[in-house]
Amino acid sequence: MKIMKKLVFVLAAVLVCGFLIGSCSKKKSMSGVTIELSTDTLGTLTVSNSSHTLSAIVRYNGTEQRYAAVVWSVSPGDYGVFDVNPASSTVFTADTSKMGDGSISASYEGVMSSSITFAINKPIKGRKIMLCGNSILQSGPSPSIGWLNNHGMAASSPEKDYAHILQKNINDMFGPYEYNLFNIAPFERDCTHEPPYDYSSLFSYIINEVKRFDPDVVSLQLGENVPGAITAIGYQNALEQLITAIRTARPGVQVLLCTSFWGGVTVPGAQQAAAALHVPLVELHPLNLSQYKALDEYANYGVSIHPNDAGMEEIANRIFSAMLTVL
Numbered sequence: 001m002k003i004m005k006k007l008v009f010v011l012a013a014v015l016v017c018g019f020l021i022g023s024c025s026k027k028k029s030m031s032g033v034t035i036e037l038s039t040d041t042l043g044t045l046t047v048s049n050s051s052h053t054l055s056a057i058v059r060y061n062g063t064e065q066r067y068a069a070v071v072w073s074v075s076p077g078d079y080g081v082f083d084v085n086p087a088s089s090t091v092f093t094a095d096t097s098k099m100g101d102g103s104i105s106a107s108y109e110g111v112m113s114s115s116i117t118f119a120i121n122k123p124i125k126g127r128k129i130m131l132c133g134n135s136i137l138q139s140g141p142s143p144s145i146g147w148l149n150n151h152g153m154a155a156s157s158p159e160k161d162y163a164h165i166l167q168k169n170i171n172d173m174f175g176p177y178e179y180n181l182f183n184i185a186p187f188e189r190d191c192t193h194e195p196p197y198d199y200s201s202l203f204s205y206i207i208n209e210v211k212r213f214d215p216d217v218v219s220l221q222l223g224e225n226v227p228g229a230i231t232a233i234g235y236q237n238a239l240e241q242l243i244t245a246i247r248t249a250r251p252g253v254q255v256l257l258c259t260s261f262w263g264g265v266t267v268p269g270a271q272q273a274a275a276a277l278h279v280p281l282v283e284l285h286p287l288n289l290s291q292y293k294a295l296d297e298y299a300n301y302g303v304s305i306h307p308n309d310a311g312m313e314e315i316a317n318r319i320f321s322a323m324l325t326v327l
Helices: 002-031 162-174 185-189 204-213 232-249 266-277 309-323
Strands: 033-037 041-045 051-060 071-075 080-082 089-094 100-108 116-120 128-133 178-183 217-220 254-258
Touching (some): 071 080, 071 089, 128 162, 185 204, 204 232, 217 232, 217 309, 254 266, 254 309
Antiparallel strands (some): 033 051, 051 089, 071 100, 080 089, 100 116
16 A cells, blocks of 8 residues: 555656646747848839738748748738738739728747738828919819819819829839829919010919929920910920929929820920920820810800810820820
8 A cells, every 4th residue: 555655646746747848848949949030121112012922931940940921910800811811922912992001920839920010002292293283183162154163174083183192103102102183273274475575473372382392203295275375485485494493493304295185385385395395295185186085075165175084094094194204
């Protein structure tokens, strides 16, 4: 009986020691685990670069644990999804309907990795585009002529006007920019003087906005409101003064110049100004066709001769092509 009691005691002691050793061993393995991620940042994510392959290497006391699957997580939780999880390698796809900063991390048996940072659709400081135009760019409601919206006149919806299409095209290819839609119709209407007239006082409000916004690119979509009495040389003079003043106000700025959608005497003036100042020229006057106008969509003639959705898309595509040479 005494021998039996001793055996039971020894067995119990062995079991207790084994439990303690196992516990100590588990704690030791936890403290020796490290997780190495394939990158520390994904930068700014947009529609064109929303998916990225991520991998994690788990090591225990410096030795790689092959095939160790980590649990991936993203914060905020609705900023994206992983195609496989848990996994040592996964594809993360961001939800590009969001906007803001996020982070990704991986865990293995309670050990957390460092974070992979990213941003979704977040404008990068210093990347700014100033879109200058008239009612084709943006027009507030004018019930007396049957226009009740606040976007590019005659477009069926905001996302169908050329400014919104252009912004989407640029953001999808280059990442998000900041935009400033600026009305310069008052300057157009003042283009009635022949050389050597000094236009500086008439476009000073435009220059003040250039200084305030500090854009990298300025697009000049104008000519539609210029009085018909001006000559091509007179319009060229006005444009050259404006473009030179923009360049002086913002050294290094890229300027794009458009011809009038409705054509006319301003077209050769714009062509000559662009050639003289080496400015990319966007020729919109070939679009002055019924298929690109909202002729059957509005009773008011002034509204109906504005670009329809097809016309807006063509304008956006042509300006975008020119943008590709300067961005």
